[in-house]
C-alpha cells in the first residue's frame with residue numbers, strides 16, 4: 075500500500091486525480107486557521123481547481139492549528155507533504171476522488187506562536203482565512219459583545235508575544251506588518267455565521283481595543299473582512315473512509331475528506347491586498363452576500379438542528395435515515411416553507427422552493443453518512459445564531475413559530491442527557507454542564523432551560539413563545555419525540 079506523499083504521487087492509480095501543477099513552484103499567499111474537514115473540502119478544493127488551470131500559483135495555503143487536537147492534523151499533513159484525498163460521494167454510489175495539493179505548509183501554533191506570527195507578517199501573505207467554528211469568534215450570541223473574560227483571551231492580553239488564540243496571533247501579525255510598513259492582509263471568515271465578515275471584524279476590533287485604542291482604530295480602518303456564504307456538507311472522517319480510500323485507490327491516507335457533490339460559495343469582493351481569481355473556480359463573487367447567507371443558515375443549517383434532536387430521540391444516528399423518514403421530511407419542509415422562508419428576502423438566481431426540496435435530497439444522500447451526533451454538537455453556538463432569529467422575526471411579524479419553537483424544545487429535551495429508553499446521551503457542548511443542569515430541572519420547572527439570557531435573551535418573556543414551547547416540551551415528555559413530530563406535522567399540536 076502506497077503512503078500518500080509527494081514522492082508517490084506519480085505512482086497513484088489512474089482513478090485518483092492528482093495535482094497537474096508543480097507544487098514545488100507554488101508560493102504561499104493564504105494563512106488558514108482551522109484546517110478541518112470543511113476547509114479541505116471547500117476553499118482548498120477551489121484553489122486546487124484554479125491551480126490545475128495554471129492559476130493562483132502564488133496563493134497556496136499555510137494551515138494553522140491553535141487547538142491541542144490540531145496536533146494530529148499537523149502530524150498527518152507533515153507526513154503527507156500537505157496532500158490529502160478528497161472523495162466526493164454521489165447518491166448513486168459514484169466516487170469522484172482527487173488528491174488536493176493547495177496546502178503547502180502547516181504550523182501548529184502552540185509549538186511556536188512566533189513562527190505563525192512571522193509567517194503572517196511576511197509580504198507574500200495577503201489573506202488570512204478562518205474556519206474556526208461558530209464559537210471561535212468569542213461573542214455573546216444575544217448581545218454580540220466580545221467575551222473579554224475568556225481565560226485564553228486574558229492570557230493573550232497579558233502575554234501578547236506568545237498568544238494562544240486566533241485573535242492574539244492574528245492581531246500580533248497585523249501589528250508587525252504595520253511596523254514593517256507592509257499593507258495588512260484581508261481576513262476572510264468562512265464560518266456559518268450571519269454576516270461572518272462583519273462578526274469577525276467586531277471580534278478583532280474588540281480584541282485590539284483591549285490591547286490599545288490606536289491598534290483598534292488601525293484594524294477598523296485598514297483591514298477588510300469580506301462576508302461569505304459557504305456550503306458543502308462535510309462529515310467527520312471515519313476509519314471506514316480511510317479503509318475505502320485504501321481499497322478503491324490503493325493509497326494510505328491518514329486523513330482523507332469525504333463530502334457531498336454540492337458545493338457553493340458566495341463571496342463579497344472586499345479584499346484589500348489582492349485575491350485569487352475565485353470566480354474562475356465556480357465561486358459567486360457578489361456585491362451583497364446577505365440574502366445567500368440568510369437562505370443557507372435559516373434553511374440548511376437550521377434544518378440540520380430541526381432534524382438532529384428529534385432524530386436522535388427517535389432512535390436515528392445517521393442523517394440520511396432521518397431525512398428519508400416521510401414524517402421528518404414533511405416536518406423540515408413545513409418549517410422551511412411556513413416559518414423560515416417568510417423571513418428571507420428573494421435570493422438572486424435561486425428558487426427558494428426548489429432549494430428546500432434540494433436540501434431534503436442532499437440530506438438523504440446515504441453515501442455521505444453524515445451523523446446526527448455531528449449536528450447535535452455545540453448546539454449552544456448554533457441555535458442562537460440560526461434558529462432564534464427566525465423565531466424573533468416571526469414573533470415581531472405575527473408569523474408562525476410553532477415548528478421552530480419545537481426545535482428549541484427538542485434541544486432542551488435532548489440536553490436532559492437521557493434518551494427515551496433511559497440510555498445516557500453524550501452531550502458535546504462547551505456549556506454542557508450548565509445546559510444539562512437546567513434541562514434536568516425542567517420536568518418541574520418547564521422554563522428552566524430557556525431562562526438563560528446569554529442564549530435566549532428575553533424570549534422567555536414572550537407569552538406566545540412560552541406557550542408553544544411548554545406545549546411541545548410537555549408532549550415530548552408524555553408522548554416522546556416521534557409522536558410529537560407527527561402531531562406537529564398534522565397540525566394537532
Ligand SMILES: NC(=O)c1ccc[n+]([C@@H]2O[C@H](COP(=O)([O-])OP(=O)(O)OC[C@H]3O[C@@H](n4cnc5c(N)ncnc54)[C@H](O)[C@@H]3O)[C@@H](O)[C@H]2O)c1
Pocket residue numbers: 107108109110111112113139140141143144205206207208209210211240264265266267304305306307308309
Ligand atoms: N462541515 C461542514 O459541513 C461545514 C460546511 C460549511 C461550513 N462549515 C464551517 O466550518 C467550520 C468547521 O467545520 P469542520 O467540519 O471543518 O470542523 P472540524 O472539526 O473538522 O474543524 C474545525 C477546526 O476549527 C478549529 N477550532 C475550533 N474551535 C476553535 C477556536 N476557538 N479557535 C481556533 N480554532 C478552532 C479546530 O481545532 C479545527 O481545526 C464549522 O463550524 C462551520 O462554521 C462546515
Ligand SMILES: O=P(O)(O)OC[C@@H](O)[C@@H](O)[C@H](O)[C@H](O)CO
Pocket residue numbers: 207208266304305306307308374375378448449456
Ligand atoms: O459545521 P457547523 O457547526 O457550522 O454546523 C453543522 C452543520 O449544519 C454544517 O456543518 C452543515 O453541514 C454545513 O453548513 C453545510 O454546508
